[in-house]
Amino acid sequence: MADGGAAGRALLGAVNSLLRQRRYRAALAVLKGFRNGAVYGAKIRAPHALVMTFLFKDGSLREKLKSIAQATYTHSRNLAYFVFTYKGLLALQSRLLGKKMPLHSFCAAFIGGWLVFGENNPINSQIIMYLLSRILFGLSRLAVEKGYVPQPKQDPFPLVAALLWGTVLWLFEYHRHTLQPSLQSSMTYLYDDSNVWHDISDFLIYNKRSTSK
Numbered sequence: 001m002a003d004g005g006a007a008g009r010a011l012l013g014a015v016n017s018l019l020r021q022r023r024y025r026a027a028l029a030v031l032k033g034f035r036n037g038a039v040y041g042a043k044i045r046a047p048h049a050l051v052m053t054f055l056f057k058d059g060s061l062r063e064k065l066k067s068i069a070q071a072t073y074t075h076s077r078n079l080a081y082f083v084f085t086y087k088g089l090l091a092l093q094s095r096l097l098g099k100k101m102p103l104h105s106f107c108a109a110f111i112g113g114w115l116v117f118g119e120n121n122p123i124n125s126q127i128i129m130y131l132l133s134r135i136l137f138g139l140s141r142l143a144v145e146k147g148y149v150p151q152p153k154q155d156p157f158p159l160v161a162a163l164l165w166g167t168v169l170w171l172f173e174y175h176r177h178t179l180q181p182s183l184q185s186s187m188t189y190l191y192d193d194s195n196v197w198h199d200i201s202d203f204l205i206y207n208k209r210s211t212s213k
Contacts, residue, residue: 026091037083038076045075056185074123078116085112
């Protein structure tokens with residue numbers, strides 16, 4: 001038993017020694033990126049899938065749990081693959097050219113995005129739309145910082161919020177098919193289902209009357 005404990009400590013020491021070696025740092029960073037991508041993807045997707053599935057999807061409990069597990073796995077896997085690809089290509093470019101350049105980041109992420117997120121499915125679609133909104137805000141701030149756009153005299157956020165809500169509700173009311181399915185479900189619950197009730201049960205307690213009635 002003592003020998004087993006000593007062997008375990010020796011192995012742990014060897015692994016820690018390996019992790020501290022600078023020559024392996026780039027490769028190890030790629031591996032940890034894969035790990036962090038998988039964990040982060042699971043943390044983000046699992047609660048979202050849980051809420052959306054139980055709120056808006058029909059089916060048995062088993063079917064719902066299977067849907068949650070599948071969505072969580074897909075998000076976790078894709079993010080892990082992307083981080084692995086991005087950091088690997090970033091390290092490869094730096095090694096080949098001897099230095100790190102801003103264009104390397106774009107090229108590595110472009111290839112990773114094409115390979116990992118290029119399939120048009122609900123999970124990838126949500127991730128891309130999430131990124132798009134952040135990119136637009138980021139580019140707007142960068143344009144102001146660089147002097148391409150004058151600094152607004154007043155906070156433009158209220159106007160942006162008003163334009164976005166006005167546009168999305170117009171699309172929902174008159175061109176609903178153009179919106180992403182999960183957004184359609186959310187808005188249907190908020191704006192359509194609130195127009196329908198039969199008695200106190202589906203007015204205050206439940207969203208819809210039970211089909212058994």
